[in-house]
Amino acid sequence: MAENCAVIGVGQTQHDTKRIDVSQVGLVREAALRALEDAELDWKDIDAVVIGKAPDLFEGVMMPELFLAEALGGAGKPMLRVHTAGSVGGSTAIVAASLVQACVHERVLTVAYEKQSESNAMWALSIQVPFQQGVVAGAGGYFAPLIRAYIRRANAPEDTGIRVALKDRQNALKNPYAHLKFPGITFEQVAQSPMLWDPIRYLETCPSSDGACAMVLGDTKAAKRAPHKSAWVHATAMRTEPTQFAGRDQVNPQAGKDCAKELYKKAGITRPRQEIDCAEIYVPFSWFEPMWMENLGIAPEGQGWKMTYEGATALDGDFPVNMSGGVLSSNPIGASGMLRFAEAANQVRGLAGEHQVGGARRALGHAYGGGSQYFSMWIVGDQPL
Amino acid sequence: MREVAVVSFAQTPYVRRERRRSEVEMLVPVIGQAIERSGIPKAEIGFTCSGSSDYIAGQAFAFVGAVDALGAWPPISESHVEMDGAWALYEAWIKIQCGHADSALVFAFGRASMGTLPETLTMQLDPYTLQPLGVDAVSLAALQARAALDAGLCTEREMAEVAVRSRGDAKRNAFAQLKGDYEVAKILAEPHLISPLRKHDCPPITDGAAAVVLAAGDVARRVCRRPAWIRGIDHRIEPHQPGFRDLTASPSTALAAKKAGADKAPLDLAELHAPFTHQELILRRALALPASVRINPSGGPLAANPMMAAGLARIGEAAQRIHERDAGRALAHATQGHCLQQNLVCVLEGE
Numbered sequence: 001m002a003e004n005c006a007v008i009g010v011g012q013t014q015h016d017t018k019r020i021d022v023s024q025v026g027l028v029r030e031a032a033l034r035a036l037e038d039a040e041l042d043w044k045d046i047d048a049v050v051i052g053k054a055p056d057l058f059e060g061v062m063m064p065e066l067f068l069a070e071a072l073g074g075a076g077k078p079m080l081r082v083h084t085a086g087s088v089g090g091s092t093a094i095v096a097a098s099l100v101q102a103c104v105h106e107r108v109l110t111v112a113y114e115k116q117s118e119s120n121a122m123w124a125l126s127i128q129v130p131f132q133q134g135v136v137a138g139a140g141g142y143f144a145p146l147i148r149a150y151i152r153r154a155n156a157p158e159d160t161g162i163r164v165a166l167k168d169r170q171n172a173l174k175n176p177y178a179h180l181k182f183p184g185i186t187f188e189q190v191a192q193s194p195m196l197w198d199p200i201r202y203l204e205t206c207p208s209s210d211g212a213c214a215m216v217l218g219d220t221k222a223a224k225r226a227p228h229k230s231a232w233v234h235a236t237a238m239r240t241e242p243t244q245f246a247g248r249d250q251v252n253p254q255a256g257k258d259c260a261k262e263l264y265k266k267a268g269i270t271r272p273r274q275e276i277d278c279a280e281i282y283v284p285f286s287w288f289e290p291m292w293m294e295n296l297g298i299a300p301e302g303q304g305w306k307m308t309y310e311g312a313t314a315l316d317g318d319f320p321v322n323m324s325g326g327v328l329s330s331n332p333i334g335a336s337g338m339l340r341f342a343e344a345a346n347q348v349r350g351l352a353g354e355h356q357v358g359g360a361r362r363a364l365g366h367a368y369g370g371g372s373q374y375f376s377m378w379i380v381g382d383q384p385l
Numbered sequence: 386m387r388e389v390a391v392v393s394f395a396q397t398p399y400v401r402r403e404r405r406r407s408e409v410e411m412l413v414p415v416i417g418q419a420i421e422r423s424g425i426p427k428a429e430i431g432f433t434c435s436g437s438s439d440y441i442a443g444q445a446f447a448f449v450g451a452v453d454a455l456g457a458w459p460p461i462s463e464s465h466v467e468m469d470g471a472w473a474l475y476e477a478w479i480k481i482q483c484g485h486a487d488s489a490l491v492f493a494f495g496r497a498s499m500g501t502l503p504e505t506l507t508m509q510l511d512p513y514t515l516q517p518l519g520v521d522a523v524s525l526a527a528l529q530a531r532a533a534l535d536a537g538l539c540t541e542r543e544m545a546e547v548a549v550r551s552r553g554d555a556k557r558n559a560f561a562q563l564k565g566d567y568e569v570a571k572i573l574a575e576p577h578l579i580s581p582l583r584k585h586d587c588p589p590i591t592d593g594a595a596a597v598v599l600a601a602g603d604v605a606r607r608v609c610r611r612p613a614w615i616r617g618i619d620h621r622i623e624p625h626q627p628g629f630r631d632l633t634a635s636p637s638t639a640l641a642a643k644k645a646g647a648d649k650a651p652l653d654l655a656e657l658h659a660p661f662t663h664q665e666l667i668l669r670r671a672l673a674l675p676a677s678v679r680i681n682p683s684g685g686p687l688a689a690n691p692m693m694a695a696g697l698a699r700i701g702e703a704a705q706r707i708h709e710r711d712a713g714r715a716l717a718h719a720t721q722g723h724c725l726q727q728n729l730v731c732v733l734e735g736e
Contacts, residue, residue, distance in 0.1 A: 024512070056439050056440055056467065056508075057439060057445045058445075059512070060512065061509070062440035062505065062506070063438060063467055063468070063509055067509075067512070067625040069622045069623070069624060069727075070624045070625060070626070070629065074622050075622065075623055076621060076637070078619065078620050078621060079622040080475070081466055082464065082467075083465055084465050094464075095476060098483050099479060118512075125446075238463065238464060239462060239463075240433075240452055240457055240460060240462075241452075241460040241461075242453050242457045242458060243449060243450065243453060245453075247458065255460035371449075373452070
């Protein structure tokens with residue numbers, strides 16, 4: 001039953017604090033048109049549209065896909081809207097891929113976006129519902145204690161986070177779409193930036209961005225006709241665990257471990273560090289690079305920080321991570337997961353530009369959300385599995 | 386295509402205002418009943434998908450809390466759509482088609498009493514051109530009804546008849562919120578709420594939740610005496626701007642029904658998600674339903690309209706009648722957006 005699915009077009013917007021030059025309509029079309037152009041297709045070639053974004057309160061529109069239907073060429077077609085917290089960009093791509101894998105559609109357009117400047121994300125996350133635990137204004141406040149727990153458990157050197165931030169910000173200089181760019185950034189600049197939520201410094205934090213990402217996914221036939229190289233979806237996986245459960249380990253969540261395990265099994269991967277050429281993962285605060293390296297089973301538990309320290313995760317390291325500059329450099333929340341998946345695809349297509357990893361044949365895309373409880377991942381390769 | 390069936394359905398009693406229970410507390414028994422009735426052990430259910438809206442709950446990430454109703458430990462394969470649960474069922478059906486799962490739990494919930502529903506739904510409009518006008522959901526439906534009346538496609542009497550039939554049928558539905566014996570003449574004597582809609586032409590505002598379990602081929606046959614097989618399912622969207630559409634027709638419903646193969650064999654009944662009386666008349670024409678097809682024996686959304694769950698409940702109601710041998714072949718429909726903007730059609734059949 002399962003048909004092969006390939007990424008045949010990728011597009012993204014310029015990411016910025018305020019894209020006041022475009023409406024939400026203009027933003028999603030900028031990404032969608034670039035993806036269509038990359039695939040040399042027109043709106044009429046698309047069978048269905050799958051759109052994703054984080055909470056509707058971020059823009060102040062309930063179910064905005066309804067008003068975006070015309071702009072995305074959706075009229076007369078099936079249109080789905082996915083929302084799985086911060087992992088949504090990844091989950092949206094996975095739902096779109098499954099429409100092709102199920103042989104229901106041949107070519108699907110998938111788009112994820114956030115236009116945070118239309119509203120106030122901090123406010124949207126701070127509505128206190130009676131008898132429920134508050135989300136805590138700002139994600140940094142939620143995640144800082146988890147990072148402190150990681151440092152203690154792994155006995156990690158205090159400057160690991162600074163090194164991650166420096167590397168990601170240097171990578172972003174090679175990415176024309178990145179929101180934050182600090183030419184000539186140094187270790188000292190990151191170290192001396194203000195402490196926001198100990199141990200997270202200002203320059204170790206993701207920005208709030210306006211931006212969108214889009215991909216055209218197609219079946220084998222569509223991939224054959226595509227003008228550029230395709231990225232083949234080898235495996236997808238999603239996992240969720242509950243918020244209110246005393247048995248959870250939020251530092252190294254079971255859902256993430258299980259998700260990676262299923263993903264590698266489906267992709268036929270037994271030694272991820274050796275068999276995957278590069279990874280684009282969801283790192284909103286610098287320390288999540290070593291934490292996720294362990295959670296993903298790429299580094300042994302307690303040793304993720306060593307990969308950062310030894311330069312393994314650098315663009316020229318043996319396991320490059322966040323070649324695009326990552327979430328630390330551009331964070332349109334709803335699109336952040338899809339940007340990871342799209343970067344993984346472009347790496348194996350050989351179309352990643354200045355931040356291309358030489359000879360990348362198999363790449364990992366990763367996203368997470370909620371209180372470290374939603375995970376979505378995919379493995380893409382330069383050949384069908 | 387893989388054979389997939391609805392093997393169980395559960396729903397809350399629908400009420401105007403659920404005062405005592407949170408969304409999670411509403412969901413726990415419904416999800417528990419759906420799983421128990423399916424006969425599939427919880428640990429064996431391969432995928433879970435839900436439908437809900439943050440704006441109905443008045444809170445960002447409202448569905449994250451709902452995960453607490455699942456007992457998702459060890460962690461589960463799960464997804465969520467910011468849509469009516471009928472579309473969550475579609476995503477689950479796709480997962481099973483891919484072979485990624487052999488069974489799935491689908492649920493949806495809405496507690497509209499948390500806010501002022503018609504005004505909340507104004508937030509669903511284009512934020513640049515329509516939202517600033519402040520038009521509410523009932524007024525837009527009234528514009529649609531007026532267009533249908535002016536086009537001679539229905540009469541106010543026919544609309545009243547839909548209300549009387551729906552609430553009369555709802556007397557036999559223990560879960561319905563608004564039911565009883567009404568008279569067409571008396572309804573027509575009442576003043577308009579927003580012309581040409583009278584109060585009886587509008588759905589009640591409802592708090593509630595629904596859940597369904599899907600299973601593929603052999604699993605469905607093993608656990609269910611008479612599975613309600615999904616013979617076809619499709620959904621389509623129309624433009625958002627009311628001026629871009631013929632509000633008196635529902636081409637997206639007609640297309641979805643065609644793709645779902647609704648016309649391949651005669652239907653016994655249809656559960657239509659038509660929140661307003663005139664919308665049932667528009668849908669019946671779009672679907673070309675003959676008079677022999679029973680419409681909304683459950684009472685439909687005019688008897689209970691839990692936002693985000695009402696469409697899923699239509700599929701559940703239709704499936705349940707097949708389980709109970711009350712119907713052989715049924716059509717279930719779901720809608721969302723203003724004036725029937727987006728529509729889903731699911732054709733179900735017993736063996």
